[in-house]
Amino acid sequence: MKPIVWLRSSKEDLKRFPEPARRHIGYALKMAQEGEKHPDAKPLKGFGSAAVVEIVEDHDRNTYRAVYTVQFSEAIYVLHCFQKKSHHGIATDRRELDLVRERLKRAEELHRQRVVP
Numbered sequence: 001m002k003p004i005v006w007l008r009s010s011k012e013d014l015k016r017f018p019e020p021a022r023r024h025i026g027y028a029l030k031m032a033q034e035g036e037k038h039p040d041a042k043p044l045k046g047f048g049s050a051a052v053v054e055i056v057e058d059h060d061r062n063t064y065r066a067v068y069t070v071q072f073s074e075a076i077y078v079l080h081c082f083q084k085k086s087h088h089g090i091a092t093d094r095r096e097l098d099l100v101r102e103r104l105k106r107a108e109e110l111h112r113q114r115v116v117p
Contacts, residue, residue: 001033005075005110007103013081014066021057021064025081028055032068032076046097052079052104054092065092067100069107074114077107 014022028038032053040057043050044067051071057064063084069077080100085093 002035003075004029004033005077005107007077007079007106010066010078010081010103014078017057017064017081017083018059018062021059024057025055025064025066029066029068029076029078032070044092044100047100047104052100065096069104072107072111074111077103077110079103079107 014025017025024040028041031038032041037053038055040055041053042056044052044054052067052069055066055068064081065084066081067079069079071077080096080103082096
């Protein structure tokens, strides 16, 4: 089973979600650790491949999201966990996407450090 690497505040952010949302996202992450894909795991638009994945959980008229990458063989990197604030459609706010991009770069750095002696 692959380990999970939590980037920046992602773990603490997830802990603030309501329990049903935490459980749902936690189960999806466990499946990813085991090399499986949860039925609700979808590629995050704007990242060009299925390597950056989003889990969306609706609870009590709120939407909670966790974004992670399966791009690297040694670990699952959780990039960002957040509550969707926009009330305009399903699009993810640009600031959230910029944060995901920044953290994906950090995951790439960590990956290189782990692989290259």
